[in-house]
Amino acid sequence: MSWLFQIEDSLANKISYYHLMLLMASLPFDMFYSHLILVSFAIHTLIHLNKNAIKPVFKIRTLMLQSVFFITALSTIYAINKPAAFDEWGKHIAIFIFPLVFCLNPLDLKKYRHRLLMCFALVCTATIAYLYLDALMVIKHYQLPLKALFSGAFTNHNFSQPIDMHATFFSMQIAVSLVYILSVLIKERASLKKMLYLVCAGILTAGLIQLSSKSVFIALIVTIDAALPYFLLVGKRRIKYMAVIASITVLAVLVIFNSNVFRERYFNELKVDLSKTAQGSATDSRLARWDVAIGLIGKAPVIGYGAGSEMGLLHEEFFNKKLFNSYLNGLNAHSEYLSLLLKSGIIGLLVYLATLAFGFNIAFRQKDILLFTFITLIAIVSLSEDLFDVDKGTCFYAFFFAFFVFSNEDSESNLTPVGKIETLAIKNKNNFRLNTEELKLTQ
Numbered sequence: 001m002s003w004l005f006q007i008e009d010s011l012a013n014k015i016s017y018y019h020l021m022l023l024m025a026s027l028p029f030d031m032f033y034s035h036l037i038l039v040s041f042a043i044h045t046l047i048h049l050n051k052n053a054i055k056p057v058f059k060i061r062t063l064m065l066q067s068v069f070f071i072t073a074l075s076t077i078y079a080i081n082k083p084a085a086f087d088e089w090g091k092h093i094a095i096f097i098f099p100l101v102f103c104l105n106p107l108d109l110k111k112y113r114h115r116l117l118m119c120f121a122l123v124c125t126a127t128i129a130y131l132y133l134d135a136l137m138v139i140k141h142y143q144l145p146l147k148a149l150f151s152g153a154f155t156n157h158n159f160s161q162p163i164d165m166h167a168t169f170f171s172m173q174i175a176v177s178l179v180y181i182l183s184v185l186i187k188e189r190a191s192l193k194k195m196l197y198l199v200c201a202g203i204l205t206a207g208l209i210q211l212s213s214k215s216v217f218i219a220l221i222v223t224i225d226a227a228l229p230y231f232l233l234v235g236k237r238r239i240k241y242m243a244v245i246a247s248i249t250v251l252a253v254l255v256i257f258n259s260n261v262f263r264e265r266y267f268n269e270l271k272v273d274l275s276k277t278a279q280g281s282a283t284d285s286r287l288a289r290w291d292v293a294i295g296l297i298g299k300a301p302v303i304g305y306g307a308g309s310e311m312g313l314l315h316e317e318f319f320n321k322k323l324f325n326s327y328l329n330g331l332n333a334h335s336e337y338l339s340l341l342l343k344s345g346i347i348g349l350l351v352y353l354a355t356l357a358f359g360f361n362i363a364f365r366q367k368d369i370l371l372f373t374f375i376t377l378i379a380i381v382s383l384s385e386d387l388f389d390v391d392k393g394t395c396f397y398a399f400f401f402a403f404f405v406f407s408n409e410d411s412e413s414n415l416t417p418v419g420k421i422e423t424l425a426i427k428n429k430n431n432f433r434l435n436t437e438e439l440k441l442t443q
Contacts, residue, residue: 084308
């Protein structure tokens with residue numbers, strides 16, 4: 001795995017590369033580390049700023065990537081709760097920063113995309129392995145039967161609790177890693193590497209089942225069963241893959257359905273979420289919270305109530321509607337689409353949908369299975385989660401959206417004429433050094 005760490009580039013670009021590698025490796029853990037590395041990466045970019053290597057900032061690409069932040073900023077003007085609105089600025093600032101830093105930094109993301117994603121996938125695999133090890137140690141300590149590993153005590157949020165990650169947001173990271181590993185596995189010819197990738201894919205799949213995120217599971221079925229063969233395979237290989245993966249999917253569904261814990265999580269809880277809450281019930285369904293949010297949206301449908309308004313408005317209505325569980329636990333709308341409608345109305349929602357369409361357009365144009373996976377995850381998870389209400393969801397969206405879009409571009413095509421000459425000179429210099437070293441070796 002030395003090829004992940006040894007790259008041929010300028011010193012400044014090497015430091016940028018290691019910053020990104022550390023940033024991606026930190027995503028499954030406390031956001032303090034991700035923020036610290038982002039600040040360091042931004043400072044490094046500014047210190048080594050080369051005006052000839054700057055990618056165009058004022059392009060539709062950058063605007064679309066930053067659109068969620070601009071929605072928040074504009075809806076602050078008429079916000080009914082200004083302090084909460086500015087708190088949202090803090091949560092969403094990464095959405096503004098990542099595209100800007102990628103524009104200013106000369107590192108060729110397309111060149112190093114494979115290495116960075118491999119590093120991320122290996123870290124996610126190791127993290128899942130650690131969580132299983134931690135669970136087994138707890139089981140051993142309390143002398144529980146091994147089957148307790150598949151009980152409610154070790155699934156969903158309880159499984160990801162040791163790293164303090166929300167199960168759905170961690171599942172999104174695992175899903176991107178799994179699709180990447182599968183895309184590499186399909187193209188790999190070496191038997192040893194194939195075995196390694198199969199092991200990684202198995203661990204990641206087990207982790208996803210253990211985390212039990214329904215929305216991520218649905219997004220993965222769409223991606224792995226339909227999109228992956230469409231993007232990466234042709235002819236008989238596509239048909240063979242689809243037949244095999246369809247069988248595996250059916251088998252996985254049968255395993256889930258025959259397990260009491262997983263059946264409860266994947267099927268029964270979904271049924272409860274989409275049902276009306278009974279009077280006096282100890283829990284409130286998502287549908288009940290959505291009904292409350294829709295009622296509020298109907299009173300201000302065009303521009304909403306402004307940034308930072310969601311929690312205050314919902315809590316008052318939760319109390320009035322006797323949804324005491326939602327009120328006491330400070331729950332949000334649990335849908336990014338409804339959240340945007342509440343805060344910025346139809347205008348904000350249309351901008352967000354246009355952003356997702358922008359991502360899908362690039363994915364289909366470039367046949368980029370990973371960007372498609374990412375946008376599909378965002379679109380489906382947004383149905384059931386307030387993605388931008390928590391730092392880990394926002395950071396996942398901000399980093400990977402910008403990363404996939406910029407790594408689909410040819411960095412040299414965006415350079416100024418002087419920048420292109422400088423890049424060509426660096427390439428010639430590197431080639432000359434490599435040729436000289438090869439000549440010395442032959443002598």
